[in-house]
Amino acid sequence: MFPRKIVLIVGVIVLIAVNIIVLSVSSKRYTTFGLERIAISFISPFQELVTHTMRFTRDIWRQYFYLVTVTRQNQVLKNQLNQAIGVNNQRQETELANARLRNLLGFQKTISEMVVAAEVIGKDPSAWFKTVIIDKGKADGLTKGLPVVMPQGIAGQVIEVSNHYSKVMLIIDRNSAVDALVQRSRARGVIKGESTDRCRLDFVLRKNDVRVGDTVVSSGLDGVFPKGLRIGFVAEVIEHDADIFHEVIIAPFVDFEKLEEVLVVLAVQKHDMASRQ
Amino acid sequence: MSYCFNIAICLVLVILQTTVMPYLSLLDRFYDLLIPFIVYLGLSRPVREGLLFVCFLGFIMDNLSGSPFGLYLTSYFWLFSGVKGITQLLQVGKRMFVITFIVACGVLAENLIFLGSFAIYSTEQQFAGGAFNVVAVQVLWALLTGAVLLIIFRNTHIWLDTGFRAFWASRSE
Numbered sequence: 001m002f003p004r005k006i007v008l009i010v011g012v013i014v015l016i017a018v019n020i021i022v023l024s025v026s027s028k029r030y031t032t033f034g035l036e037r038i039a040i041s042f043i044s045p046f047q048e049l050v051t052h053t054m055r056f057t058r059d060i061w062r063q064y065f066y067l068v069t070v071t072r073q074n075q076v077l078k079n080q081l082n083q084a085i086g087v088n089n090q091r092q093e094t095e096l097a098n099a100r101l102r103n104l105l106g107f108q109k110t111i112s113e114m115v116v117a118a119e120v121i122g123k124d125p126s127a128w129f130k131t132v133i134i135d136k137g138k139a140d141g142l143t144k145g146l147p148v149v150m151p152q153g154i155a156g157q158v159i160e161v162s163n164h165y166s167k168v169m170l171i172i173d174r175n176s177a178v179d180a181l182v183q184r185s186r187a188r189g190v191i192k193g194e195s196t197d198r199c200r201l202d203f204v205l206r207k208n209d210v211r212v213g214d215t216v217v218s219s220g221l222d223g224v225f226p227k228g229l230r231i232g233f234v235a236e237v238i239e240h241d242a243d244i245f246h247e248v249i250i251a252p253f254v255d256f257e258k259l260e261e262v263l264v265v266l267a268v269q270k271h272d273m274a275s276r277q
Numbered sequence: 278m279s280y281c282f283n284i285a286i287c288l289v290l291v292i293l294q295t296t297v298m299p300y301l302s303l304l305d306r307f308y309d310l311l312i313p314f315i316v317y318l319g320l321s322r323p324v325r326e327g328l329l330f331v332c333f334l335g336f337i338m339d340n341l342s343g344s345p346f347g348l349y350l351t352s353y354f355w356l357f358s359g360v361k362g363i364t365q366l367l368q369v370g371k372r373m374f375v376i377t378f379i380v381a382c383g384v385l386a387e388n389l390i391f392l393g394s395f396a397i398y399s400t401e402q403q404f405a406g407g408a409f410n411v412v413a414v415q416v417l418w419a420l421l422t423g424a425v426l427l428i429i430f431r432n433t434h435i436w437l438d439t440g441f442r443a444f445w446a447s448r449s450e
Binding site for chain 2: 019022023024026039040042043046047050051054121122123124125126127128129130131133159160167169173174175196
């Protein structure tokens with residue numbers, strides 16, 4: 001009835017229109033269809049395996065191979081040196097692990113909510129989004145929306161949960177928003193990610209006093225993050241003549257490039273505290 | 278055989294991209310490794326087989342990433358369709374220059390779709406200053422390595438396919 005070329009063109013146009021509509025619906029907010037859990041459950045065990053193998057290999061590389069180089073240079077003392085440095089390294093590693101765990105435990109005691117420690121097993125494949133996959137899920141009491149923190153400060157929020165794995169949106173992701181306060185002046189704003197290593201503190205009125213170096217903490221008003229958790233410090237304040245808000249750039253305290261372990265803060269009211277005591 | 282190979286490659290690339298590459302500072306701004314694979318599917322595989330894996334990969338990546346659902350699916354689908362369209366017009370064959378150009382264009386197209394979606398659907402102006410740099414570095418990486426990856430996929434597939442056929446032939450004798 002119609003030439004094939006016209007049908008093809010109309011088909012492509014319809015397809016593009018449908019595509020734009022679907023994307024606009026899913027872009028409005030973070031939508032889930034329940035199928036995400038299948039994908040995460042399917043891929044995450046492999047991610048976990050590869051991540052653990054990588055860390056194991058890296059540890060071997062750092063702790064062992066350089067010892068081999070030393071022993072080659074010191075043929076006479078080969079055995080003694082190997083043993084001594086090997087033992088010493090093991091001790092150092094244990095001390096470091098001890099310090100890190102004490103640090104985590106110490107931090108755990110400073111916040112009133114219950115927390116679950118989790119390991120980062122995968123990172124976002126895209127340069128434009130900042131999410132990570134952690135090795136704790138529903139089975140460990142995690143639910144969507146829980147805050148994720150580090151001893152240094154806030155890391156992000158759980159946005160997807162499968163049985164044993166979860167997806168965490170970091171505060172530097174462009175879709176992230178955290179209600180925050182400048183600790184010194186109590187000026188309020190919203191921390192928004194930019195998918196770089198910096199964030200912005202939006203909606204800070206120009207009448208409020210904000211200075212470079214000020215610490216920014218969570219206000220607790222977003223109902224997600226407990227009040228008073230450190231987020232970052234003010235790296236830059238830009239004034240625009242025609243704007244009623246400051247443009248504030250925040251450098252987060254957490255180094256997201258080296259994120260390996262995190263703590264997920266469980267909602268106190270969702271847990272039977274009495275049964276655990 | 279083809280399906281097994283494709284599944285294995287998909288899995289390896291996704292795992293590599295989410296676990297190994299983020300920890301290598303040199304490859305911090307590497308392009309999406311699945312693009313050469315999508316281009317390979319578009320150039321060398323039938324539509325039905327290619328489309329199946331395009332949807333599969335799009336679905337997996339959409340769920341592993343923090344992107345709005347459908348963004349990767351969109352990118353891969355249109356990239357696959359574009360490559361199929363190009364093969365109707367051009368005789369690509371084993372011409373390195375054309376393959377390199379297609380992969381680089383694929384990387385550019387994916388980034389433009391992403392940036393376009395931010396521009397259209399984001400309620401506020403949120404373009405990072407380094408967006409241009411990110412895209413430029415990715416395209417540069419694609420120009421340097423894209424064709425090599427694609428040829429590796431193609432040759433591995435041919436090698437496995439030939440070996441598999443020879444194995445079955447020897448068994449049936």
